[in-house]
Amino acid sequence: MFADALLAGLDLFLTPQSMLLTVLGVVFGLVIGALPGLGPLMGIVLMLPFAVSLPPVAAMGFLIAIAVGGSCGGSVSAILLRIPGTPLAAATLFDGYPMAQKGRAADAIGIAISASALGGLFGGVVLILTAPLLASFASNFAPPEYTMLALTGLIAIAVVSEGSLLKGLITGAIGLLIATIGTDEFSTGYRFTFGIFDMLNGFHIVAIVVGIFAISEMASQVMGGGLNEKPDVKAVRPGFRTVWMTLKHWKNLLRSSTIGAAFGALPGVGGTISSFSAYAVAKALSKPEEGYGAGAEGGVVATESANNATVGGALVPTLALGIPGEAATAVLIGAMLILGFFPGPALFANQPDIAGGVFLVYLFSNVALLFVGILATPVFVWVLKLKKSYLIPVVLLLCAVGTFALQSSVFDLRVMLGFGLLGILLRGAGYPLAPLVIGVILGPLLENNLRRSLLISREGYWIFLDRPVSATLVVINLLLIGGATFVTMRSLRRRRQAPLVARTNDAGR
């Protein structure tokens, strides 16, 4: 089963275009990951308009390689500047920065890159072994299972998103409503189009994603200040001996990669949680003389291998079920849909060459990361000196031209700006943005399968409890909401009591 998919994808993968774009994707990912405030999601969002004009496997190779490079790139600024380029690398600075302070910056970066590549390859093996099995299991799913699965994906992401559960669910529901704009697939009636011709097909997913993430991020960066700061970083040149230094921690590497891949497959968990968890486990199992927190190589190995293995794990539900695990994979699903193939069991049954091609580009992107990352580190270090005052205008230009290029449509530009404003407002009020995009992606899947379920059901909504898998998912959804509500209520009660305790203490002094 696994070998069949890989062999089928070999023809699509072994083209100069696919391989070159995968390497370019890794380079771009490393650059954008190294720049504080940006990250793999922003990289994928900015390059999405370019990618959708490419052949499917080359396009997916380019975008997945950006995710792979971006997940590792954040470690460069974490190690050299004590500023993680992305939240994924936040745990890397615990030991990476002390290593740099001890004059071992090149070793720290080399180990980070090697651990990322090896962790990513482990995630790739997990992806290749589990995705076809999961797809085969899901091939028996009917509309009720898909309805509940889409709900599980959305609820899990809303629950785990930063901010409150309520706010995550609200942005998820907004996403579901946005997905209903346009022509209804069943009745062919028009919904929320207001007589505007451009709205008959709804809003383009790229315009939404670019607006909500990139435009609002740039506004946030401008507000943050430090636009003309130029950090003083010295050139570093890691060598391939850091691969052996990483392999000396093979137990840690395997354990952390397993944590990363397993967490990645769970909706909403993502690389940040997996890297912190892997670091915590590695530290708990370490000997005192290893000096975790004071420049231990094992600390860098744990966090970096975990966050890159997460990418492979996150691709499992994305490819096998069509359910995104987090915002970046939601955007990847959006790209797949634009490219004309539908992730899920049908992909493995009908287009095994595409599935196999995606597996191979993912593996190759990690191999490329090892070589390109170590050889081109001086370039990524130089990138850290770029001023935001140049970066912000360039990013906004890429947003505008990239979105326009999709359909040569000025309407898409207006949509992008509108979602940018919405993103700024929601960010300002502490609402997470990822559930909105996931709601937009999962909306059609949820609505179509819900209506199909009701069409085939003789007992209305009871159909969701009549089928074992669907009923299990209903229970999981209720547990997720119940558990998150309990945690939210408890933290609200604590927050309300905190000022009271403070006032009582002040009065006692």
Next chain:
Amino acid sequence: MNITPRQVEWLVIALLVGLVALVFQQAATDMAAQGIAPGGPYDNAAAYPKTVAVVLGLLIAAQAAVQLFGAAPPQDEDGGVPLRKLVRPAALIFIFGLYLGTLPLLGYHVATPLMLGALMVLCGLRRPLAIALPALLVSFGAAYVFEAWLKIVLPGGLFHLNMVW
């Protein structure tokens, strides 16, 4: 004058209440007129958005209750963000919006260097050469990638300014 996160939260709540109202208004008017509001799961295209709107309404009510009776967000205790701190992001959005609005009229090759230059000035760059040179280079570089490589015709504007690469 400061703006607090709680005030922004209320602004979002007001916007969302409007969104829920809009769903019901559209279902009762436009969708009903098209004949896609009543019927079973196949014909009734209004039932699903109305269900989502009901769920959204309940979530909004719960969020409003949290805002009314819960503790204030930590930033509120610091007095929030001064309005003058919002001038720069507002100007960024204004310049970008103006660029998008004038792009079909002025064309890519006129509007883009102007937008890039204006944003660089907004970000604090002052040396004319440090603004003009990157603005022109980035603008032409992006045009080359899109027009020559990706074969996308960028807006020529009223003057029909398009490069022949």
